[in-house]
Amino acid sequence: MNIILDASPLGIGFYHRQARTGISRVVEQLVAGLQRADAGTLMLAAPTHLAETMRYAKTAFGDKAPAFVNASGEQAVARFENGLLAPFSPESKPSKAVREIAYRTRRALGREKSRFNAAGLPADSVYHATFFPVPDGLRQRRLPMVQSIYDMIPILHPEWFTAGEQTVKQVLDTLSPDAWVTTISQATKDDFCAYTGFNPAQVVPILLAASPSLFYPSVDEARNRTVRQKLGIGDEPYLLSLATLEPRKNIAHLIRSFGQLVDGGDLPADVRLVLVGTKGWKFNDIMAEASKNPALAARLIFTGFVQDEDLAPLYSGATAFVYPSLYEGFGLPPLEAMQCGLPVITSDIPAITEVVGEAAIRVSPTDTDALCQAILTVATSQSVRNEMATKGLKQASLFSWDKFTAEHVALYTGILAT
Secondary structure, rough: OOEEEOOHHHHHHHHHHHHHOOHHHHHHHHHHHHHOOOEEEEEEOOOOOHHHHHHHHHHHHHOOOEEEOHHHHHHHHHHHOOOHHOOOOOOOOHHHHEEEEEEEHHHHHHOOOOOOOOOOOOOOEEEEEEEOOEEEEEEEOOEEEEEEOOOHHHHHHHHHHOOOOOHHHHHHOOOOOOOOOEEEOOHHHHHHHHOOOOOHEEEHHHHHHOOOOOOOOOOOOOHHHHHHHHHOOOOOOOOEEEEEEEEEHHHHHHHHHHHHHHHHHEEEEEOOOEEEEEEEOOOOHHHHOOOOOOHHHHOOOOEOOHHHHHHHHHOOOOOOOOOOOOOOOOOOOHHHHHHHOEEEEEEOHHHHHHHHHOOOEEEEEOOOOHHHHHHHHHHOOOHHHHHHEEEEEEHHHHOOOHHOOOOOOHHHHHHHHH
């Protein structure tokens, strides 16, 4: 069996650390899992960002990096570009300058999209498009195809996105009716099939997991304190939320609810709300909500992007994790929080319910009073927190990246056997 996997999200994340979340984390786990599984020959493709993706593979796997199926001439150019970049760190100014020149050159030559020689691919191959659409050259070969769908949010709720977010639409416009589709939850499968009319028998939910090397109960209090100080949190108790600061994540609602508790004097005076995440669309609306009340603003901490190695100490030091998202394809942050032993308050929406089960307090994402009551319940009761932490760890143990990889291997095997 030959598995050809689109690894380009990893190339993008190699130079942009803030892109190493969500989909990038999923693709990284799948590539690493398939490399370990020895279920066949793993090959990589990069419909975009070939040089970056090749550098990621070389850095991650060294001499054991899977081969790429992109055209040999494009790979030679990418290796030349990477040779120029080798002396510089990925985020340095010289690195950015070289990559900008390379990008403009490709654009001027009309080579922004990678090319593939589909006729040269080995027999018994399956191509897995992990985010972007299947490239034209590979569709013409009529290879067995798998397409990942993470959510249908840009289609069902375009008001939460900028006009430039077209990837899901491009995938749907080019998706072959004989392709197979993986979704990251039953909820996303339901949304996808309802919208497209696609054959449900060809859509397979494969649930995600939280990496045990990144998300675990951190009991090293010195390390936890160092991370808090680095992020400007201090030693006061804090509620934690982690999400891109954009409308879909419902952060303004969380701030308003926290502000209601602050105004009412219901929370201990030293409790803070720590908001972790990069600035997203309509970030200024969130900041406007935060600045309405000086007493509230003084108890909010915006950390921006947090590096992977700091996440477990950050989660583990919190009083509770609050995630009132309006819509999710899966809901990875609540799972990560539970795996760190943190009580979770989150939205009572289908995808998140699949993840947290009865281990979290679930409330309507638009019910301010319910969210306030949930926060008070958890923040003021150590026994409740202990019980929820135990339930959360048990629930999180149901998910694993090994299971995620095995289910993909079973899918590929089944497709090639038909």
